[in-house]
Amino acid sequence: MLYMPGNSPGMLQHAPVFGADSVLLDLEDAVAVAEKDAARRLVAHFLRVLDFGRVEVTVRINGADTPYFETDLEEIIPARPSAVRLPKCQSPGDVLRADALMTAIEERHGMEAGTVGIHAMLETARGLEHAFEIATASPRVKALTLGGQDLTADLGVQKTREGWELFYARGRVVMAARAAGIAAFDTVWTDVDDPEGLAAEAKQIVEMGFTGKAAIHPSQIPVIHEAFRPDPREFRRAWRIVTAAEEAERQGKGVLLVDGRMVDGPIVVRAQRLLDLGVLYGMKGDETA
Amino acid sequence: MRYEAAQAGTLESSDCLVTLAPSGDFSFEYRSGNGGLFAERTEAMVREILERYGTPCLRVQISDQGALEATLRARLEIALERALRKE
Numbered sequence: 001m002l003y004m005p006g007n008s009p010g011m012l013q014h015a016p017v018f019g020a021d022s023v024l025l026d027l028e029d030a031v032a033v034a035e036k037d038a039a040r041r042l043v044a045h046f047l048r049v050l051d052f053g054r055v056e057v058t059v060r061i062n063g064a065d066t067p068y069f070e071t072d073l074e075e076i077i078p079a080r081p082s083a084v085r086l087p088k089c090q091s092p093g094d095v096l097r098a099d100a101l102m103t104a105i106e107e108r109h110g111m112e113a114g115t116v117g118i119h120a121m122l123e124t125a126r127g128l129e130h131a132f133e134i135a136t137a138s139p140r141v142k143a144l145t146l147g148g149q150d151l152t153a154d155l156g157v158q159k160t161r162e163g164w165e166l167f168y169a170r171g172r173v174v175m176a177a178r179a180a181g182i183a184a185f186d187t188v189w190t191d192v193d194d195p196e197g198l199a200a201e202a203k204q205i206v207e208m209g210f211t212g213k214a215a216i217h218p219s220q221i222p223v224i225h226e227a228f229r230p231d232p233r234e235f236r237r238a239w240r241i242v243t244a245a246e247e248a249e250r251q252g253k254g255v256l257l258v259d260g261r262m263v264d265g266p267i268v269v270r271a272q273r274l275l276d277l278g279v280l281y282g283m284k285g286d287e288t289a
Numbered sequence: 290m291r292y293e294a295a296q297a298g299t300l301e302s303s304d305c306l307v308t309l310a311p312s313g314d315f316s317f318e319y320r321s322g323n324g325g326l327f328a329e330r331t332e333a334m335v336r337e338i339l340e341r342y343g344t345p346c347l348r349v350q351i352s353d354q355g356a357l358e359a360t361l362r363a364r365l366e367i368a369l370e371r372a373l374r375k376e
Contacts, residue, residue: 009360010303038297038367045359 001185001214002221005030006059007039012046015055018218019225022056027072028063028087036068040075047079058119060085064094070101077105083117083142088150090126092137099138114140119185123147124154128169131176144177145214146170148187159190161197163204174209186213195223202227228277235278238271245271292347295372298356298364305356307368312348315339321353334358335365342369 002020004011006027015023025046031039043059059081062068065088076084086098095118103113118140122128128151135144148166152159159165170186177184186205189198198220202213206227213224230238241258245268248256256263291311298306317335319328331351339345351361 008301008304009356010301013303013357013360037370038364041367042360042363045363049359 001058001212002218003030003060003188003214003216005039006043007031007035009042009046012042013050015046015050015057016053019221020055020215020218021212022058022082023052024058024060024085024214025081026060027068027076028060036062040068040072044075044079047076047081056082058083058085060087060121063087064097073098073101073105077102077116078109078111080111081116083119085119085121085145087121087147088123088127089120089130089134090124091130092133095120095134095137095141099140102140116140117142119143119145121145121147122169122173123150125151128172131172132179135176135180135182141180141182143183143185143212144173144180145185146173146187149190151187161194163201170205170208170210177211178209183211184209186210188214188216189220190216192217192219195219198223199227225281229281230274230278230283232283234274235283238274238278241268241271242275290344290373292344292372295368297368297371298360300352300354303355303357303360305354305361305364306352307361307364308350309368309372310348310350312346315345316348318348318350319353320351322355323353327353331361334361338362338365338369342366342373344369347372 001022001024002018003024003026004015006025012025025043027036027039027043047057059076061072061076061084063086073084086094089095098118102116106113106115118138120134120141120143122131122134122144123146127134131144135141146166146169148159151169152165155165157165166187174184189201191197202224205213215221215224237259241263244256244258244263292309294308294310296306296308298304300306317332319325319331321327331353335349339347353361356364
């Protein structure tokens with residue numbers, strides 16, 4: 001998920017080619033106050049005319065505590081991004097307020113209610129404490145996303161390379177998102193010149209259960225993909241487990257053995273999830289089993 | 290309606306800088322690295338947008354750094370809205 005400054009046409013027009021699964025067109029931190037109007041209009045035009053292909057497009061709007069919030073929604077919602085990213089969600093009320101405004105805008109523009117989703121950004125201690133309520137405040141909420149920079153500022157701690165200061169917050173975001181049945185996205189790695197640090201962090205957040213991670217530079221995209229791409233041996237084993245489970249079900253057997261080990265329900269669920277992820281990366285289990 | 294001078298955009302690659310100034314008449318000046326290849330098409334677009342905003346009498350200067358039409362439209366619209374807001 002690649003962040004792109006909303007006021008940079010040179011970057012926006014190349015949004016589909018960087019290899020990211022999704023792009024986050026930013027109207028918030030990446031745009032100077034004097035250029036908020038220009039970025040908003042530029043993004044709205046690009047959303048209408050640019051073919052983003054299979055790249056999902058999300059727009060990070062300015063927060064509800066700014067004078068730009070409602071105007072951002074007014075201009076961006078009719079241009080139909082997949083979702084808007086709401087910064088600094090503190091409570092379910094923040095989601096409900098955005099939801100009501102979005103519904104009214106969609107209605108005025110002849111759009112089906114709920115066309116545009118919400119990615120709720122949790123970047124304060126208070127927001128994190130309300131993670132599950134925020135995730136379930138509206139069916140529009142498709143993802144929780146951690147804002148590590150603002151959160152560490154709110155906590156009064158430094159953002160370290162190891163990231164232990166975010167360990168609890170990450171666990172909380174994953175747990176709430178999973179409980180609500182929505183996606184969990186991790187925060188950015190800000191040091192573009194430290195791909196090793198990014199690789200280690202990306203591996204950690206994949207193991208914690210995140211379903212995506214934001215990037216601030218195209219060079220970070222392959223590093224993040226590498227962390228999410230299943231290990232080929234694990235993928236082949238997952239394929240054998242799922243295939244064996246399907247066969248056992250056909251034969252009415254409850255217990256099965258794969259590679260000499262007993263396999264039960266949760267293992268099959270995990271294997272299926274890993275298989276689905278591998279298929280997204282173009283992996284094929286049956287060719288190498 | 291009254292307008293003040295206003296600008297939008299930049300001189301960065303793939304962008305354009307739109308400058309508007311009050312005038313008793315419409316005038317259009319187009320600078321670009323492609324030798325005016327898109328000058329006619331851009332002028333038609335400018336006239337259409339000015340018409341839509343009800344502001345046919347302005348001096349419009351565009352320095353085009355290879356902007357797509359979407360960028361040109363967005364920059365001109367914002368320049369117009371900034372010119373109006375200053376009233």
